Amino acid sequence: MEDNQLYSLLDSMSLKEKIGQLIQLSGDFFSTANLSIGPVEKLGISPEFVKLAGSALNVVGFENVKHVQDKQMENQPHHIPMLFMSDVIYGYKTIFPIPLGFSSSWNPHLVEKAFECAADEASASGVQVAFAPMIDVVHDARWGRVLESLGEDPFLTSTFAKTMIKGLQNNLPDKKGLVACFKHFAAYGAVEGGREYNSVDLSLSNLFQNYLPPYKAAVDAGAKMAMTSLTTLNGIPSTADKWLLTDILRKRWGFDGTIISDYASIQEIIRHGFAEDNEDAAFKALNAGVDIDMKSPVYANGLEKLVTNGKLDIEKINDAVLRVLRLKNDLGLFENPYFGASSTREKTSLLTSRKRALSRRLAEESIVLLKNKNNALPLSTEENMVLIGPYADNHALNGMWAIHGSKTDTVSILQGIQKFVPNIPTEKGTDLRRDSSLLAGLGFLSEQEIKRMVSSEKENHHNLMQAIKISQKSDTIILTLGEETYEAGEAGSKTNLELPENQIHLINELSKLGKKIILIIIAGRPLALENVVDKVDAILYCWFPGSEGGNAIANLLFGCINPSGRLTMSFPRVSAQEPLYYNHLATGRPQDLAKGRFVSKYIDAPANPLYPFGYGLSYGSVNYLNLKIDKEVFSKDSTIHVTVKLINDSDFDTTEVVQLYIHDKVAEITQPVQRLIDFKKVELKHDQELTVHFNISSNQLTFFDNRGNEKLESGLFDIICGTNGKQHLTTTVRLK
Numbered sequence: 001m002e003d004n005q006l007y008s009l010l011d012s013m014s015l016k017e018k019i020g021q022l023i024q025l026s027g028d029f030f031s032t033a034n035l036s037i038g039p040v041e042k043l044g045i046s047p048e049f050v051k052l053a054g055s056a057l058n059v060v061g062f063e064n065v066k067h068v069q070d071k072q073m074e075n076q077p078h079h080i081p082m083l084f085m086s087d088v089i090y091g092y093k094t095i096f097p098i099p100l101g102f103s104s105s106w107n108p109h110l111v112e113k114a115f116e117c118a119a120d121e122a123s124a125s126g127v128q129v130a131f132a133p134m135i136d137v138v139h140d141a142r143w144g145r146v147l148e149s150l151g152e153d154p155f156l157t158s159t160f161a162k163t164m165i166k167g168l169q170n171n172l173p174d175k176k177g178l179v180a181c182f183k184h185f186a187a188y189g190a191v192e193g194g195r196e197y198n199s200v201d202l203s204l205s206n207l208f209q210n211y212l213p214p215y216k217a218a219v220d221a222g223a224k225m226a227m228t229s230l231t232t233l234n235g236i237p238s239t240a241d242k243w244l245l246t247d248i249l250r251k252r253w254g255f256d257g258t259i260i261s262d263y264a265s266i267q268e269i270i271r272h273g274f275a276e277d278n279e280d281a282a283f284k285a286l287n288a289g290v291d292i293d294m295k296s297p298v299y300a301n302g303l304e305k306l307v308t309n310g311k312l313d314i315e316k317i318n319d320a321v322l323r324v325l326r327l328k329n330d331l332g333l334f335e336n337p338y339f340g341a342s343s344t345r346e347k348t349s350l351l352t353s354r355k356r357a358l359s360r361r362l363a364e365e366s367i368v369l370l371k372n373k374n375n376a377l378p379l380s381t382e383e384n385m386v387l388i389g390p391y392a393d394n395h396a397l398n399g400m401w402a403i404h405g406s407k408t409d410t411v412s413i414l415q416g417i418q419k420f421v422p423n424i425p426t427e428k429g430t431d432l433r434r435d436s437s438l439l440a441g442l443g444f445l446s447e448q449e450i451k452r453m454v455s456s457e458k459e460n461h462h463n464l465m466q467a468i469k470i471s472q473k474s475d476t477i478i479l480t481l482g483e484e485t486y487e488a489g490e491a492g493s494k495t496n497l498e499l500p501e502n503q504i505h506l507i508n509e510l511s512k513l514g515k516k517i518i519l520i521i522i523a524g525r526p527l528a529l530e531n532v533v534d535k536v537d538a539i540l541y542c543w544f545p546g547s548e549g550g551n552a553i554a555n556l557l558f559g560c561i562n563p564s565g566r567l568t569m570s571f572p573r574v575s576a577q578e579p580l581y582y583n584h585l586a587t588g589r590p591q592d593l594a595k596g597r598f599v600s601k602y603i604d605a606p607a608n609p610l611y612p613f614g615y616g617l618s619y620g621s622v623n624y625l626n627l628k629i630d631k632e633v634f635s636k637d638s639t640i641h642v643t644v645k646l647i648n649d650s651d652f653d654t655t656e657v658v659q660l661y662i663h664d665k666v667a668e669i670t671q672p673v674q675r676l677i678d679f680k681k682v683e684l685k686h687d688q689e690l691t692v693h694f695n696i697s698s699n700q701l702t703f704f705d706n707r708g709n710e711k712l713e714s715g716l717f718d719i720i721c722g723t724n725g726k727q728h729l730t731t732t733v734r735l736k
């Protein structure tokens with residue numbers, strides 16, 4: 001309908017109808033299947049408001065959506081269509097690598113294509129809004145949701161935020177896209193201690209410089225929705241923070257889309273100690289700028305009284321309702337309440353070979369080669385090899401947030417390798433985890449599943465003996481270990497980032513055989529590998545690689561693809577190093593200042609990462625030389641032209657991620673020892689030389705002060721260019 005018709009619709013709606021548009025409920029309220037990610041509590045919402053609810057959470061599948069939409073519209077006095085929103089975080093049915101994985105591809109364009117794919121599948125299946133991208137910057141690998149983040153760097157996260165949003169929304173005009181709802185605003189990734197749902201406390205310079213840029217990038221990329229964070233920021237729940245949601249997001253950045261709370265987070269501001277009761281919570285959240293109440297009774301049970309008692313201006317509600325109606329109208333739901341969904345599209349668009357090929361390619365570019373001693377990889381199919389480990393013949397490669405995907409659609413590592421070595425002997429060797437109580441505490445596994453997952457002592461010993469037996473007859477052991485799906489993801493915070501004892505025992509026993517060991521890790525976060533790294537010859541870090549994981553891993557193992565993944569998060573040696581990130585401050589006594597006691601270090605472990613941000617190996621290596629800048633001194637309105645020469649003197653064609661960092665050597669707020677400002681992913685044929693060019697302008701050199709103001713100061717800047725955060729060339733330039 002025409003935009004001005006929305007105003008007359010609004011005028012004709014009752015107060016209850018208006019409030020209904022601001023309520024989002026899950027499928028169980030509409031008596032249809034649904035996936036509940038979060039605490040399931042009886043909500044105490046009247047049937048009247050259930051009938052008036054304006055949007056649904058995680059109701060998917062064309063028939064399901066049609067059933068709920070038809071029933072709701074019939075019951076709505078003005079037959080207003082519902083919005084269907086869902087967690088499509090890294091794929092719908094075709095599952096891509098987890099975001100921490102695909103960020104290691106440093107290929108934003110390919111990720112855009114992946115998100116177009118996800119939007120195509122989900123929109124065919126009735127979804128209209130994706131609760132993605134998750135663009136929280138994370139410095140602490142203990143936090144389980146690092147799985148769905150793009151890692152520790154704000155520039156890289158911002159770059160991916162733009163392409164993920166474009167990928168979701170590009171095909172909205174054809175009704176084959178999804179509305180992007182970026183999250184979690186703001187800075188959820190900075191929870192103290194990496195402990196889930198914990199408090200977030202940041203100086204404004206740290207908040208604006210290291211955590212807010214991706215959300216700003218999302219607004220600039222045209223995201224139509226934003227989701228609040230469950231956490232407090234500097235003592236104020238983000239879901240009720242008017243400064244954050246209205247002054248920064250809407251007024252300073254110009255966001256004119258819809259704001260939805262996170263799951264039950266409006267009611268949780270009571271538990272945070274920021275509101276007395278539902279009425280108080282309703283007032284504070286709506287007044288802060290939250291339009292839709294996801295899965296809590298607060299708006300349903302609190303808003304009406306506030307208006308009738310004159311405590312809340314109806315215009316506040318009208319503004320929120322108008323944003324929701326406008327979003328529905330932009331999608332054309334008043335004319336076609338099913339948007340792009342149909343049973344035909346649903347049948348023909350899911351898990352197509354083209355989509356699988358894209359998932360495989362992104363997985364291949366996401367896997368990071370961490371070690372390759374004596375060129376242990378790539379393997380030859382002539383080698384006498386065995387496949388060992390709990391991930392050998394395991395289809396659970398999707399990760400925790402692939403809630404609409406199915407592991408039955410996933411290619412296992414065994415299946416991938418069998419395409420090269422059809423009869424490879426394989427043994428499990430040990431369980432993923434042997435701690436039944438830990439598995440039960442993950443909250444997703446049934447008693448029966450846990451019984452199947454944890455062998456008896458006798459069985460486990462037998463599995464180990466069998467693994468040793470077949471390995472003794474081989475020359476090469478491919479060993480697949482890692483995290484159980486639900487150890488990472490939401491509410492998956494861990495204090496110990498090492499592999500479980502039983503897996504370490506398996507490595508130790510196999511390493512006694514004197515065979516070549518290729519370690520494949522499946523995980524949703526950086527793990528602390530210092531206690532195993534010397535026991536193996538090569539390490540491929542595969543994240544949760546998604547539907548085509550087995551094929552992607554096999555293609556790298558046998559050299560069809562040259563690994564090009566580069567870490568977007570620092571890897572610790574031991575868990576206690578966390579939080580650990582590359583763009584840290586120098587301190588007055590940097591750890592490499594001098595040998596001895598009085599420097600910034602630990603007495604019982606090195607302070608530097610096992611593998612730094614930006615790190616990753618390829619088959620063959622690229623040499624960097626001749627880093628040059630076209631001027632020693634430049635002004636604020638000019639640019640610096642930077643060149644660096646690359647030589648691929650190996651026998652392999654390769655792909656290199658050339659990383660460009662700066663270090664602002666003196667500023668009124670001390671600046672990180674280095675900060676990523678650009679990168680280029682380039683291909684080099686074997687023996688090829690290539691000169692790579694960058695331009696730097698002064699707006700890439702700004703920083704934020706403790707009032708959240710962006711500043712630029714004259715002075716010296718190091719220009720750092722290399723293959724990762726630690727191996728690079730450096731030169732210096734002065735900004736006048």
Ligand code: GLC
Binds near residue numbers: 038262263
């Ligand atoms: C969860 C998550 C959020 C998700 C929402 C809906 O608690 O915090 O990322 O989109 O609820 O499932």
